[in-house]
Amino acid sequence: MSYYSKIIGTGKGLPETIMTNKDFEAFVETSDEWIRTRTGIAQRHIANPEKGESTLSLARKAAQNALQMANIPAQEIELIIVGTVTPESVMPTTANSLQRDLGAVNAFSFDLQAACSGFLYGLSIADQYIRSGSLKTALVVGAETLSTLINWQDRSTCVLFGDAAGAAILTRTDNKSHAILSTRTYSDGTRGDLLKIPHGYAACPPWRADYRPSEHKIKMQGSEIFKLAVRNMCDASMKVLEDNQLKVEDVDFFIFHQANIRIIEMCAKTLNVPLNKTWLNVDKYGNTSAATLPICLDEAWRAGAIKSGDKVLMTTFGGGITWGATLVQM
Numbered sequence: 001m002s003y004y005s006k007i008i009g010t011g012k013g014l015p016e017t018i019m020t021n022k023d024f025e026a027f028v029e030t031s032d033e034w035i036r037t038r039t040g041i042a043q044r045h046i047a048n049p050e051k052g053e054s055t056l057s058l059a060r061k062a063a064q065n066a067l068q069m070a071n072i073p074a075q076e077i078e079l080i081i082v083g084t085v086t087p088e089s090v091m092p093t094t095a096n097s098l099q100r101d102l103g104a105v106n107a108f109s110f111d112l113q114a115a116c117s118g119f120l121y122g123l124s125i126a127d128q129y130i131r132s133g134s135l136k137t138a139l140v141v142g143a144e145t146l147s148t149l150i151n152w153q154d155r156s157t158c159v160l161f162g163d164a165a166g167a168a169i170l171t172r173t174d175n176k177s178h179a180i181l182s183t184r185t186y187s188d189g190t191r192g193d194l195l196k197i198p199h200g201y202a203a204c205p206p207w208r209a210d211y212r213p214s215e216h217k218i219k220m221q222g223s224e225i226f227k228l229a230v231r232n233m234c235d236a237s238m239k240v241l242e243d244n245q246l247k248v249e250d251v252d253f254f255i256f257h258q259a260n261i262r263i264i265e266m267c268a269k270t271l272n273v274p275l276n277k278t279w280l281n282v283d284k285y286g287n288t289s290a291a292t293l294p295i296c297l298d299e300a301w302r303a304g305a306i307k308s309g310d311k312v313l314m315t316t317f318g319g320g321i322t323w324g325a326t327l328v329q330m
């Protein structure tokens with residue numbers, strides 16, 4: 001018998017505090033108009049540690065919502081993957097702490113670093129475990145507090161990001177008409193310099209004399225990333241369609257990584273996808289890295305924009321560089 005993975009629950013977790021474009025005008029030379037026209041972002045949510053908000057708390061909220069939708073106890077989860085570049089701590093991992101908080105006593109858990117592609121990579125790994133028959137139920141989370149890695153003086157990056165988490169629960173099925181059909185994952189380490197965090201880790205730890213806090217922040221070559229994001233998300237999308245002998249028109253709904261409305265529009269135009277077949281929330285949340293895909297999936301599903309049996313194509317691109325696409329029949 002062949003096994004497949006079915007998505008049975010999704011959820012999101014957002015911090016309470018909203019930071020608008022106007023708020024940035026107080027400390028960098030920018031404007032609401034510039035940010036809106038260049039990125040499509042109007043506001044983003046920012047975690048407040050004083051309110052107990054962190055990568056872990058957001059991941060927990062998203063996972064709890066997903067469990068509720070799936071209507072299963074946490075004890076049924078056998079694998080937890082948290083895609084994040086802003087882990088709560090490196091040891092224990094965010095996933096280990098999430099396992100503890102959820103009481104998912106039968107799961108093994110680990111964090112996965114693939115920047116904005118963290119959720120998609122995680123989905124692909126969980127799907128392989130389930131297809132192989134090794135386990136039945138997995139929780140995949142994308143959770144970030146990128147506000148902790150933002151240089152608030154760098155106007156070209158600080159306006160782009162937000163904090164959030166999204167989650168999905170997969171379970172084994174033998175029914176391919178409600179399952180992940182295929183996933184393609186890619187990376188190109190030769191382009192890693194385009195989006196990086198130079199200091200703060202083993203290459204230059206905080207206790208070294210040459211460590212600079214200003215380098216422990218996101219550095220990005222925006223226009224190069226922009227072009228690669230469009231090309232690679234479109235290529236990956238076409239690959240998963242080819243894998244299933246499907247055409248763009250056969251797909252009911254598209255979810256593009258929410259980094260910039262212009263990237264999304266360019267992808268939609270290249271693939272010939274009408275924007276009313278996509279979910280857009282970059283205006284409300286900014287780029288929440290690994291959290292964008294599961295949040296879109298959750299919102300679109302709960303809103304009824306995605307229905308049972310719909311073919312949904314999700315594609316992402318992130319630092320590293322990493323990218324990929326997946327086709328799911330819900």
Ligand code: ACO
Binds near residue numbers: 223
């Ligand atoms: N407010 C006002 N001016 C700004 C701002 C700002 N917030 N940021 C940059 N500028 C200025 C620049 O300094 C530059 O000024 P100059 O010409 O005097 O040097 C001018 O605007 C144009 O800058 P560009 O970088 O050419 O602007 P561009 O149109 O490329 O937009 C942006 C920049 C929004 C970063 C765009 O390149 C982009 O979105 N790239 C994709 C990057 C991204 O989304 N990365 C996220 C991670 S990867 C991913 O998730 C896909």
